[in-house]
Amino acid sequence: MKIAFLTDPLSHFKTYKDSTYAMMVEADKRGYAIYAFGPDDMALESGKVIANISRITLTGDSEDWFRLSEPESLPLSAFDAVLQRKDPPFDMEYIYATYLLELAEQQGARVFNKPAAIRDHNEKLSIAQFSQFTAxxxxxxxxxxxxxxxxxxxxxxxxxxxxxxxxxxxxxxxxxxxxxxxxxxxxxxxxxxxxxxxxIPEIVHGDKRILLIGGKVVPFALARIPQNGEVRGNLAAGGIGVAQELSARDLEIAQTLAPELYQRGLLLVGLDVIGANLTEVNVTSPTCFQEITQQKGFNVAGMFIDALETAIAS
Incomplete structure (x- = not known):
């Protein structure tokens, strides 16, 4: 299988915690060929969506962790899967990229998450579709x-x-x-x-990231706990991540949303839950794979590649 990752520059990855890196390692272990390109590498030329794409060789080194081949101009339909892993900001350039990816789908590419589904699910506003779970x-x-x-x-x-x-x-x-x-x-x-x-005062106990993969629920959440008087639990804002089992309410929310969002074309979703309340539905590039795996021994990346294999075979 050939997997192309649409992502931020590989040199920016923090491999000790990056979820895209975990996906790459798992795919490489299974003998799959992995490739990388960025939004600026894509073009619509002579009616075809193409990109300058490089094959990735993983070195196993924590610092100098990858080698890239010389880029080739290839149609996205040449790959078994294209994984959209570009981080926000979700600006017009991001939207333009989804338009190109949607055209690539019409030409035979398999894109995950589906670009139209990414556009249709603003990560804040989407909670309004599930208001029974929101503050x-x-x-x-x-x-x-x-x-x-x-x-x-x-x-x-x-x-x-x-x-x-x-x-x-x-x-x-x-x-x-x-x-x-x-x-x-x-x-x-x-x-x-x-x-x-x-x-929501329960933020002091953490902003829980719950992962949905292939319509199923990862059995552990990562509670991102605010530090030093912060109101934000985000890891990027200094929060501490603590993996924990899902509560009954977490499961109720996750099991309700998982099959519905999968049917909409969202292979991977990250729900944010504070206390008993759904606060965000993350669809662009959900994270927290490695923290859950490191603390609980559950192979999140393995579950993801399993789901990807199933989706491609269907």
Whole structure:
């Protein structure tokens, strides 16, 4: 099998925790040929979606961990699977890449996650489709609506719809201090829509990342626990990751969403759950494979490649 990874530059990987790296290692162990390219390597030329793609050789070294062949200009349909693993920001360039990938699908490429499904599932807004599992939530750019929401709930979280890694997240308590300034900043003076949620105090026990693979639930979550007075548990914001078994509520949420999202073309999904509440549905490049594997011995990458094999065979 030949697998092409659409990803950020390999030189930027932190191999001790990178989930894409874990996928590559597992695929390589199974004897599959692995390749890499970036969004800037893609083109639509003479009606075909092609890319300058290099084969990856894993060295086993923790620092100098890969070798790349000279890139070849190849159609994406030449591969058994194309894995979309480019991190956000989910900007127009990201969207353009999904359009090219969708054209490549029409030409025979197998792309995971499906590009149309990635576009259709904003990682913040998608929770509205499963409101039975969410805390009170407001999506708006209107200052008066936000102020009314704060007046009702007293302690709130405000965040952009296109952020990642905890960037741009603010907590406003009952005194309302700096609420106006935060609204102006996040909405860019009323020109951008944001999300506002009631603060969930269980964040002190962690923002749990629950992985769904091939319509099934990984049996462990990674609770990302805020440190040093932070409100954000994201690992990129300094949170500590602790792998743990899923609670009954975690399972209820995950088992409800897993088959539905898989049917929509999402092979890999990362749910974020705080307390009993679903807070995000991550579909671009979900992570936390290695932390769960290292702490619990469960081979998440193995489960992923198993699911990929099944999807390709179907």
């Amino acid at each position: 009170p939530t407001l999506v708006t750019r209107d200052e008066q609506r936000i102020r009314a929401f704060h007046k009702e709930h007293q302690d709130i979280i405000l965040k952009p719809l296109d952020g990642m890694g905890g960037t741009g997240i603010f907590r406003i308590r009952d005194d309302g201090m700096n609420l106006g300034s935060v609204i102006e900043t996040l909405t860019v003076n009323g020109s951008r829509t944001i999300m506002v949620q009631r603060y």
